[in-house]
Amino acid sequence: MRLLVFLLLMLPGLSFAQEATAVTASVLDTLTPLKADQFIGIDPYNNIYYLKGRALFKAGMNQSIQFSDLRLGEISTVDILNPLKITVFYAETQTAVILDNTLNEITRVTFSELENFRNISHALTARDGQLWIFNTDLQRLELFDYRKKRILSDFLPQPDNALDLASDFNTCWVLTANWLYQYNAYGSLISKQxxxxxxxxxxxxxxxxxxxxxxxxAKAKTQNSLYPVKNIPESGFQFYYKGGILYLYRSAFISYYNLNLPK
Structure with missing residues (x-):
């Protein structure tokens, strides 16, 4: 009986909340023009990060700087969770580049050249000196120390490869075709939905x-409910969220919204 209860807690499906409990965004009287191929986000110092061509740009009040390495191909993802150690991942060449706050290279890892060869589909910032990576050979999430070039934690294999990853320093969510997994940095599965x-x-x-x-x-933090965010464009936008503000990039402008999120 205890095992059955545990499984029911671990395997609930995400449900969509009713219209009455939608999260309503309140538009602010602010627009920032931006010509970008992809909007990445805004750091605590209000610097704007975006991609144009094969380059990453960081635009502040007084200057704009950029990073590019054309030999690595198209940039797959940019993680600005830690703006002092930005993770730029190139899936085509299996390379993660770590940049400082001036977009100068700190280090890089080419996973196909490591002694224990692995193919990975995603790489995001984890704790200091670490990356969340998804190993497509073994179909599992791994926590990788890029200074020592070794795996610190590996996780149980999944039946499918990851479609997307979302993470912070301590938690990583893995999206597959049918499941959403949540893990912590100690290798434990927190939820499967x-x-x-x-x-x-x-x-x-x-x-x-x-x-x-x-x-x-937006997902409620204390329950498995998804709340639609209303009063924003229906589609065709890129977004970022920080400090209660939702940033939407659409039609060459960043617009700003207050967002009171579900508990």
Whole structure:
């Protein structure tokens, strides 16, 4: 009986909250023009990060700087969780580049050149000197120390490879075709939830967001409910969230919204 109760707690499906409990965004009277291929986000110092061509740009009040390495191909993801150690991942060449706050290179890891060769599909910032990576050969999440070039924690294999990862220093969410997994940095599975038709996930300020068919949802922290975010464009935007502000990039402008999120 105890095992059955445990499984029921571990395997609940995410449910969509009713319209009455939607999260309503309040638009602020602020617009920032931006010409970008992809909006990445805004750091605590209000620097804007974005991709244009094969370059990462950081634009502040007085200057704009950039990083690029054309030999590595297209940039797959940029993680600005720690703006002093930014993770830029190139899936094509299996390379993660760590940059400082001036976009100068600190170090890089080419996973295909490591002694214990592995193919990875995602790489995101974890704790200091570590990366969350998804090993597609073994179909599992791993915590990788890029200074010592070794795995610190590995996780139980999954039946499917990851479609998307969302993480902070201590937690990583893994999205597959049918499941959403949550792990901690000690290698433990915290939750496994049945899902359907999720396009992507993001974790900002410990808040999980989900995109489904172009619509944005916020997950309640204390229950398995997804709340639609209302009063924003229906689709065709890129977003970031920080300090109670939702930033939406659409039609060459960043717009700003107050967002009171579910508990």
């Amino acid at each position: 049945a899902i359907a038709d999720f396009d992507s996930i993001a974790l900002y300020d410990e808040q999980l967001f989900v995109l489904q068919n172009g619509e944005l949802f």
